Amino acid sequence: MTKLNSKIPEGLLKDKWSNYKAHQNLVNPSNKRKLDIIVVGTGLAGGAAAASLAELGFKVKNFCYQDSPRRAHSIAAQGGINAAKNYPNDGDTVYRLFYDTIKGGDYRSRESNVYRLAEVSNDIIDQATAQGVPFAREYSGLLDNRSFGGALVSRTFYARGQTGQQLLLGAYSALSRQIGLGNVTMYNRTELMDIVIVDGKARGIVTRNLITGEIESHFAHAVVLGTGGYVNAYFLSTNAMGSNGSASWKAYKKGAFFANPSFVQIHPTAIPQHGEFQSKLTLMSESLRNDGRIWVPKNLEDAKAIREGKKKATDIPEDQRDFYLERRYPAFGNLVPRDVAARAAKERTDAGYGIENNPAGEGVYLDFKYAIERLGKNVIEERYGNLFQMYEKITDDNPYITPMKIFPALHYAMGGTWVDYELQTTIPGLFSIGEANFSDHGANRLGASALMQGLADGYFVLPYTIQNYLAYEIGTPRSNPKEVKEFKEAEESVKSYLNKLMGIKGKTSVDTFHKRLGHVMWNNVGMARTEEGLKEAIAEIQQIKKDFWSDLKITGEINAMNVELEKANRVADFIEIGELMARDALNRNESCGGHFRLEYQTDEGEAMRRDDKFMYVAAWEYKGDDQEPELHKEELKYEGIEVKTRNYKSA
Amino acid sequence: MSSKTINIKLKVWRQKDATTKGKFENYELSEISTASSFLEMMDVLNEKLVGEGNEPVAFDHDCREGICGMCSLFVNGHAHGPDTLVTTCQLHMRKFKDDETITIEPWRAGGFPVIKDLMVDRNAFEKIMQAGGFVSVSTGGVPDANAIPIPKKDSDEAMDAASCIGCGACVATCKNSSAMLFVSAKVSQLALLPQGKLEASRRAKNMVAVMDELGFGNCSNTGACEMECPKGISLAHIARLNREFLVATIKE
Amino acid sequence: MSSFFTSSIGKKFLMSVSGLFLVVFLAVHLTANLFILGGPDAFNQSAHFMGTNPIITLMQPILAFGFLLHIIYSLIIQIKNWKSRPVKYKKVDQSETSTWASRNMIWLGIFVFGFLTVHIINFFYVIKFGEMNMITVNGVEMEDSYKLVAGLFTDFGAISYIYSAVYIISFIALGLHLHHAFWSAFQTLGLSNIAWRKRLSVLGDIYAIIVAAGFTIIPLYFLLF
Structure with missing residues (x-):
């Protein structure tokens, strides 16, 4: 039944990537000039890929919706990037990084891809350093490391709290160099509207110029999507306002399978929502859990009084505070993985112990009082000063005096377009890299691994594997999209789609629909999912879709800059993505990583994996607008690692 | 709250x-x-x-x-x-x-x-970056990250400069619409690091040449840019840019 | 090299080098002037020395060139700066982000230039080309520059008061100009960093105060004593 061929190379796990490289097809330098590659997205994956492919000699066209490639949301990553350098001499190896990543992902990622990721991780650090990325250093002049969740070693390289920014600017500088040299043509403020398939192969894209509204076609011998994740389906998330799943979704509708859509990461420490008009949630770095203690009041009355502003956190005596993570997970305490910490916070607020004055009372305390008593204010200031300042700017509360208020927030999509070992989707010639694909993080991503994966794909994996495809394309001439029937049809269909959106002329704004969707997603497809809730979600989302297409109101013009139209296009896709997410979550009758089904938990309330039934990647195939998607399963086989149950209660 | x-x-x-x-x-x-x-x-x-x-x-x-x-x-x-x-x-x-x-x-x-409305075209910054805001290194074939130790002080100062977010507040606030703070942040970051030092003069010269072409005014050192910069990028980087530029001229 | 002087930093390089040259000139000029506090003979001897010393004579055309360079380039730079914001803001508030002097260097400069013109006509031109009373000090015959100076500040009644006021205001303007210019010149030459910026600013302020106060003492000396 399965159409999936993951193309995992032969040989021992540790030899697969070397074997692949030794035997793959390559394109000779004179032929590279004749091949065009479209890269959509300019984040760590897209930017690194566009620059690296251009350096090799391919002609690259790179697209982003922002006004500059430097704005891609990779820039917001704070903590760091993992690599198996073992500079601290604490016993790290490529295998250990591989092992931690597979285990952290709760055994739902593809082993061969993850091993390759760990293998190339060291090259990334070398590359970034050569580009002038100012990683943190010791007084010796050598690179510094910090530790992150889910690992027993210090392997995280960082640049203050702005590691993503620095790595992205490194890739951006390489990209800028290639643009200046004329090897990359950059299209800023341009949004992908569709992928064009000719004779079964991806041959280009149709875009909309966001300034003029113009619909344009671009030909290429291969198309690469580095378009990020889709968690803005929840409306409120730590993603950028423009982050969207539309490129992946358009690819899905053209035949690229969508894998594990329900696997999304909810980060435990973001600043809680303050009101109805809130547009986004700001993350507070995971590193804060090293010194902060998380608690809520033991008494419901105290929690209520705090919400109503009658009591302050500091009014609650020591013995009336419930340090629930320390209580439930004595071994790991406040440093349990992200999914566990997030769920525990939800459990407390659902029970009425939330302390934030927002509609759902969603918030818990992250208290530095104890660390300040133990280490002194100076030490805390040195470690977290910039985060404390950011917190104070946003909330007007001084976290040195009163505890921080935090709550989980949607953060990252582990799921995404299904790709094989070569990062190729089920559409030949269409590749997907970085957060946009599904392969490396399984059901939960470890901290500091997103940057690693984006750059690994962009710098060191795709530039090799894409040639195995392009080697067969050297005979395909460049064509003028104006003369190709498929491009003309795609342009027409995009135009009629946009006209349809503009033509609804209803009464309700895009944001209103987006918030409605977000509400359903958060409540039913969030941290705790049930069969009933998911079924309800699917029904509600279908209703939202119906209402959207009959009551949407967009002002402005179609052939000009139109921010509402841009949003409508993205939200229309989020609605459908949301439905597929719910469907996938409903199908997966187990709990693993970030996917927690209340029906499948241990007596102690921990996730219960069902490896006998669900040790597979769920890849969904689009069958038509009114059809249910078809599920394809890629069975996961682990040869280099023993499959175990995660345990954070005892060491 | x-x-x-x-x-x-x-x-x-x-x-x-x-x-x-x-x-x-x-x-x-x-x-x-x-x-x-x-x-x-x-x-x-x-x-x-x-x-x-x-x-x-x-x-x-x-x-x-x-x-x-x-x-x-x-x-x-x-x-x-x-x-x-x-x-x-x-x-x-x-x-x-x-x-x-x-x-x-x-x-x-x-x-x-x-x-x-309130949206402006900052493509000029892109052109300046494309003229030299990089280390001319391609992917692969680079030395080990610890092969060249870098004094912590230099690395920290490079990080200060590197925190520029390219928003353009410096240009917007400067009474002369000068882009010197933006350009200097990149020139200074890369001039401070051994990896970028090799082409520091050339970089300064090329980036300033493009900056001058694109309609930005001259820096008169009022310091308003530094005060309005959301990342607090220091004027000291402009001094370093000036230095690199003068060195580039002398070397010619 | 040719592109250097057309580049923004090259033009400012000329501004700062000529500016620093003028800073040195001001120090020499002030030193010579302050001999006036030593009475007519001391001042006349100082003026005579300045007027006859071959180095000073040699420096005069270079000084003139320095002034011209500074003035011409200030205009070239300023015009480009004005042009670089074709549409102005409706509301700008820089009261806390920069000093008033730094934002108004061109106006302070123009004011000082205006004064300079009057000053040249009143003193330099008269001494060089005009009719001067002669006086003998220690057996050397020289021009009675003291009388010329004292005359301007005291001999014309109300006009002398106005002249004194203009003189004082001009040097306050020059002091403000220097308040920004001194550090700024070093910054443009790349001779500044976070630590030196503070030191140079303080040094610049001290210098600006000495110049402004030093020259202001002269009319005050005549008005009050």
Whole structure:
């Protein structure tokens, strides 16, 4: 039944990537000039890929919706990037990084891809350093490391709290160099509207110029999507306002399978929502859990009084505070993985112990009082000063005096377009890299691994594997999209789609629909999912879709800059993505990583994996607008690692 | 998080497109939570405008956490508004008083033409970066990251410069619309590191040449850019740029 | 090299080098002037020395060139700066982000230039080309420059008071100009960093105060004593 061929190379796990490289097809330098590659997205994956492919000699066209490639949301990553350098001499190896990543992902990622990721991780650090990325250093002049969740070693390289920014600017500088040299043509403020398939192969894209509204076609011998994740389906998330799943979704509708859509990461420490008009949630770095203690009041009355502003956190005596993570997970305490910490916070607020004055009372305390008593204010200031300042700017509360208020927030999509070992989707010639694909993080991503994966794909994996495809394309001439029937049809269909959106002329704004969707997603497809809730979600989302297409109101013009139209296009896709997410979550009758089904938990309330039934990647195939998607399963086989149950209660 | 609500009057620059003449429009908003960010207030305004069948105000924004550098409003006479070390998206309504009139303008500079309403074209920064804002290294074949030790002090100072988010507040606030702080941040970062040092002079020369072509004014060292910079990039980097540029000239 | 002087930094390099040259000139000029506090003979001897010393004579055309360079380039730079913001802001508030002097260097400069013109006509031109009373000090015959100076500040009644006021205001303007210019010149030459910026600013302020106060003492000396 399965159409999936993951193309995992032969040989021992540790030899697969070397074997692949030794035997793959390559394109000779004179032929590279004749091949065009479209890269959509300019984040760590897209930017690194566009620059690296251009350096090799391919002609690259790179697209982003922002006004500059430097704005891609990779820039917001704070903590760091993992690599198996073992500079601290604490016993790290490529295998250990591989092992931690597979285990952290709760055994739902593809082993061969993850091993390759760990293998190339060291090259990334070398590359970034050569580009002038100012990683943190010791007084010796050598690179510094910090530790992150889910690992027993210090392997995280960082640049203050702005590691993503620095790595992205490194890739951006390489990209800028290639643009200046004329090897990359950059299209800023341009949004992908569709992928064009000719004779079964991806041959280009149709875009909309966001300034003029113009619909344009671009030909290429291969198309690469580095378009990020889709968690803005929840409306409120730590993603950028423009982050969207539309490129992946358009690819899905053209035949690229969508894998594990329900696997999304909810980060435990973001600043809680303050009101109805809130547009986004700001993350507070995971590193804060090293010194902060998380608690809520033991008494419901105290929690209520705090919400109503009658009591302050500091009014609650020591013995009336419930340090629930320390209580439930004595071994790991406040440093349990992200999914566990997030769920525990939800459990407390659902029970009425939330302390934030927002509609759902969603918030818990992250208290530095104890660390300040133990280490002194100076030490805390040195470690977290910039985060404390950011917190104070946003909330007007001084976290040195009163505890921080935090709550989980949607953060990252582990799921995404299904790709094989070569990062190729089920559409030949269409590749997907970085957060946009599904392969490396399984059901939960470890901290500091997103940057690693984006750059690994962009710098060191795709530039090799894409040639195995392009080697067969050297005979395909460049064509003028104006003369190709498929491009003309795609342009027409995009135009009629946009006209349809503009033509609804209803009464309700895009944001209103987006918030409605977000509400359903958060409540039913969030941290705790049930069969009933998911079924309800699917029904509600279908209703939202119906209402959207009959009551949407967009002002402005179609052939000009139109921010509402841009949003409508993205939200229309989020609605459908949301439905597929719910469907996938409903199908997966187990709990693993970030996917927690209340029906499948241990007596102690921990996730219960069902490896006998669900040790597979769920890849969904689009069958038509009114059809249910078809599920394809890629069975996961682990040869280099023993499959175990995660345990954070005892060491 | 004590919050109350305020009523505000807005004076917002509206301009259909790059070629049409623009003007200020007045709007009033009531019961804006002081816990809202400035851009959330703009969202409320836009929801209201759409509800009334009007076009929303176009403004650039994306990450809304002060790092992407996309947001760019000139609020009450200040780039990124009347708070220090923040971008507009991190500016909060508690900085404003009840009944206050808030004037919102786009970045104004010859190098940054208006695209629509409050949105400007910062492509000039891209061109400057493409002229030399990089180390000429390709992917692969580089030495081990620890092969060249770098003094912590230099590395830290390079990081200070590297925190530039390319928002353009320096140009917007400079009375001469000079882009020197932006250019110097990149030149200085890479000149401080051994990896970038090799082509430091060439980089300074090429980036300044493009900067000069694109309609930015001359730096007169008033220091306003540094004060309005959301990342606090220091004028000391401009001194380093000047030094590199002079060295480049002497070397010729 | 040719592109250097057309580049923005090259033009400012000329501004700062000529500016620093003028800073040195001001120090020499002030030193010579302050001999006036030593009475007519001391001042006349100092003026005579300045007027006859071959180095000073040699420096005069270079000084003139320095002034011209500074003035011409200030205009070239300023015009480009004005042009670089074709549409102005409706509301700008830089009261806390930069000093008033730094934002108004061109106006302070123009004011000082205006004064300089009057000053040249009143003193330099008269001494060089005009009719001067002669006096003998220690057996050397020389021009009675003291009388010329004292005359301007005291001999014309109300006009002398106005002249004194203009003189004082001009040097306050020059002091403000120097307040920004001194550090700024070093910054443009790349001779500044975070630590030196503070030191140079303080040094610049001290210098600006000495120049402004030093020259202001002269009319005050005549008005009060």
